[in-house]
Amino acid sequence: MKQKIVLAGATGFIGRWIIDRLQNDFNIIALSRKKVKINPNENVSWRTVDLYSMSSTEKALEGADIAIYLVHSMQPSTRLNQGKFEDTDLLLADNFSRAAQKNKLQQIIYLGGILPKDKHQISNHLLSRYEVEKTLGARTTPLTSIRAGIIIGPGGSSFRIVTQLVKNLPVMGCPKWTKSKNQPIDVFDVLSLIKQCIGNPKTYNKNIEIGGKQVLTYMELLRKTAHLMSKKRLIFPMPFFTIGLSKWWVSIFSNSNINFVSPLVESLKHKMIPSDDYSDLYKIDFTTMDISIKRALEHRPPVLPSFHEPESERNTVRSVQRIYNPRKYNAQWVAKFYPMWLSKRFAGLINPRFDGSFLRFYLFGIMLLELQLIEDRSTPNRQLFYITGGKLTKRTDLGWLEFRSILDNEYVITAIHEYVPKLPWWIYKLTQAQLHLYVMRKFERELKSLK
Numbered sequence: 001m002k003q004k005i006v007l008a009g010a011t012g013f014i015g016r017w018i019i020d021r022l023q024n025d026f027n028i029i030a031l032s033r034k035k036v037k038i039n040p041n042e043n044v045s046w047r048t049v050d051l052y053s054m055s056s057t058e059k060a061l062e063g064a065d066i067a068i069y070l071v072h073s074m075q076p077s078t079r080l081n082q083g084k085f086e087d088t089d090l091l092l093a094d095n096f097s098r099a100a101q102k103n104k105l106q107q108i109i110y111l112g113g114i115l116p117k118d119k120h121q122i123s124n125h126l127l128s129r130y131e132v133e134k135t136l137g138a139r140t141t142p143l144t145s146i147r148a149g150i151i152i153g154p155g156g157s158s159f160r161i162v163t164q165l166v167k168n169l170p171v172m173g174c175p176k177w178t179k180s181k182n183q184p185i186d187v188f189d190v191l192s193l194i195k196q197c198i199g200n201p202k203t204y205n206k207n208i209e210i211g212g213k214q215v216l217t218y219m220e221l222l223r224k225t226a227h228l229m230s231k232k233r234l235i236f237p238m239p240f241f242t243i244g245l246s247k248w249w250v251s252i253f254s255n256s257n258i259n260f261v262s263p264l265v266e267s268l269k270h271k272m273i274p275s276d277d278y279s280d281l282y283k284i285d286f287t288t289m290d291i292s293i294k295r296a297l298e299h300r301p302p303v304l305p306s307f308h309e310p311e312s313e314r315n316t317v318r319s320v321q322r323i324y325n326p327r328k329y330n331a332q333w334v335a336k337f338y339p340m341w342l343s344k345r346f347a348g349l350i351n352p353r354f355d356g357s358f359l360r361f362y363l364f365g366i367m368l369l370e371l372q373l374i375e376d377r378s379t380p381n382r383q384l385f386y387i388t389g390g391k392l393t394k395r396t397d398l399g400w401l402e403f404r405s406i407l408d409n410e411y412v413i414t415a416i417h418e419y420v421p422k423l424p425w426w427i428y429k430l431t432q433a434q435l436h437l438y439v440m441r442k443f444e445r446e447l448k449s450l451k
Contacts, residue, residue: 002025002026002027003026003027003065003066003198003199004026004027004028004029004063004064004065004066005022005026005027005028005029005064005065005066005067005068005198006029006031006047006060006061006064006066006067006068006105007019007028007029007030007031007067007068007070008031008049008051008067008068008069008070008071008096009031009068009069009070009071009072010030010031010032010046010070011030011032011304012070012072013151013153013155013156013157013187013301014070014111014151014187014190014191015030015070016155016301016302016304017153017155017187017188017191017301017302018068018191018194019041019044019302020302021188021191021195022191022194022195023041023043023044024043025195026198027045028043028044028045029044029045029046029047029060029063029064030044030045030046030047031046031047031048031049031051031060032046032047032048032049032307033048033049033050033051033077033310034048034307034308034309034310035048035307035308035310036048036305036306036307036308037305037306037307037308038305038306039305040303040305041305046305047060048060051071051092051095051096052077052091052092052095052318052417052418053095053417054095054098054099054377054382054384055377057095057096057098057099058098058099058102058103060099061096061099061100061102061103061105062103063103064103064105065105065106065107065199066105066106066107066108066109066198066199067096067100067105067107067108067109068108068109068110068111068194069093069096069108069109069110069111069136070111071089071092071093071096072085072089073085073088073089073092077318078316078317078318078418079314079315079316079317079425080316080317080318080319080429080433081318081319082317082318082319082320082321082433082436082437083318083319083320083321083415084124084320084322085128085259086124086125086127086128086131086322087320087321087322087413088318088320089128089131089132090128090131090132090135090322090406090407090411090413091320091404091406091413091415093131093132093135093136094135094138094404094406094413096108096136097135097136097137097138097139097141098139100136100139100141101139101140101141105141106141106142106199107141107142107143107144107198107199107204108136108137108141108142108143108144109143109144109146109194109197109198110132110133110136110143110144110145110146111146111148111190111194112129112130112132112133112145112146112147112148113125113126113129113130113147113148113149113267113272114126114147114148114149114183114209114211114272114273114274115130115147115209116270116271116272117270117271117272117273117275122270123266123267123269123270124266125264125266125267126267126270129147131407133145133207134407135406135407137205138407138408142201142204142205143204143205144197144200144203144204144205144206144208145206145207145208146190146193146194146197146208146210147207147208147209147210147274148185148190148209148210148211148274149182149183149184149185149211149272149274150182150184150185150221150272151184151185151186151187151190152184152185152186152187152212152289152292152293152296153186153187153188153292153295153296153301154187154295154296154299154300154301155300155301155302156187156296157256157260158264159293159296160254160256161250161254161256161264162221162222162225163225163229163296163297164253164254164255164256165222165250165253165254166222166225166226166229166231166233167229167231168253168254168255169233169253170232170233170234171233171234172222172233172234172235172236173236173237173238174218174219174222174235174236174237174238175237175238175239176237176239176269177218177268177269178217178218178219178222178237178268179217179218179219179237180217180218180268180269180270180271180272181215181216181217181271181272181273182211182215182216182217182218182221182271182272182273183211183212183214183215183216183272183273183274184211184212184214184216184221184289184292185210185211185212185286185292186212186286186287186291186292186295187292187296188287189210189212189284189286189287190210192282192284193208193210193282193284196281196282196283197281197282200281202281203278203281206278206281207277207278208277208278208281208282209274209275209277210274210284211272211273211274212286212287212289212292213286213287213288213289214288214289215273216289218268219235219237222235223235224289224290224293225293228290228293228294228297229297247262247266313394313395313398313418313420315394315420315421315425315428316399316418316419316420317416317418317419317420317421317428317433318415318416318417318418318419319415319416319419319433319436319437320413320414320415320416321413321414321415321437321440321444322406322411322412322413323411323412323413323414323440323443323444323447324410324411324444324447324448325405325409325410325411325412325447326447326448327447327450328408328409328410329409329412329447330380330381330405330409331379331380331381331382331383331402331403331404331405331412332378332379332380332381332383332403334383334403334405334412334447335383335385335403336354338403338414338443339352339353339354339359341443341446342361342439345442345446349363350362350363350368351363356373357372357373357375358370358371358372358373358388359371359372359373359385360390361390366391367389367390367391368390368391368392369387369389369390369391369392369393370387370388370389370390371385371386371387371388371401372385372386372388373385374386380405381404381405381409382402382403382404382405383402383403383404384400384401384402385400385401385402386399386400387399387400387401387419391422392421392422392423392432393419393420393421393422394420394421394422395420398418398419398420399416399417399418399419399420400416400417400418401414401415401416401417402414402415402417412447414440414443416436421433
């Protein structure tokens, strides 16, 4: 009987190829935020999921044996997204880990990044990948973590940046980071490793770093790609380029979003050579870089189903803030302390009241917001409140606030999801949205100062 694999991140580069190459060996349940309209592939079932929602994530994992996690939240999911991608990634990983444990999955396989082998301070992007890895493996479900550098293959976003730079720039003055060494790997070699890890107890709770046959600098990768594209390009080092300038340079000339490019460029300063720990757990005949690049240039990625555009409220807000928690208070304690602190800090202006079930915020006797604690969905490490009323909310049937303990209570995440403000949008962005960020910064300082 085939094992059931639930695939989070199914519409991305790696997810498409997993579906294409492993569909005959496993029953694949592919997850997407959008509902499928036409599915050309009857071998794969699609489930709609909101990974920000714990209940939706739990339902999406029902009946699965193993999960493959490929999620990276670098694109906004609401009209206003307040918060850093690394904090959002942490929240999503915690949701998934909890859901996997509840559904008693046998294994989670996660594809992340190689940990740097140099003295540079680790980039936010790679640190985030490592935090996601730790969060996914923090519960009872065994985690197999696969760490790779640049993955070359048809449809790959990182390699697309390389090809766009080669295509658009006859002359390239390359910054210092392009001399950093990497060990690019072919996407089909990564798929081979994933397949060998599925249901393999020897890989449980292991961190497997993997790279291809050849060690290259990024400049050498640009030159090799230019050669294989039959483009005569003058590519030379230009050491005075800053990281900040590099981000804009790469974004403009690769036609890529700066929000996507920025964390990737920051990571390129690192030497990304894999360790050979656990290399005895797999067997791969690695693809040469020339073959890998040619295939990426000549072929297209697998076709996705067509999706319905989700029916959603236009003016939605997501705000995710990570708060350092040196005293390691749990989420339940923080949720109770928050309104007490607000009363003291903003006495006479904002008057919150929490009776154990409803948290209400008042201004001059007017109820601004009402939130209801959902006790059967809350735990000491997660406190969930639905937004149920108040003058500042347009929808009383949508949106929630949560306090979440993360990484052994080292951090508390406060998050507002799918909130629909009643104020006109531009007024909301300039007033209420900014006030919320200000309050969260002050609250973090308060938690840090507690003795």
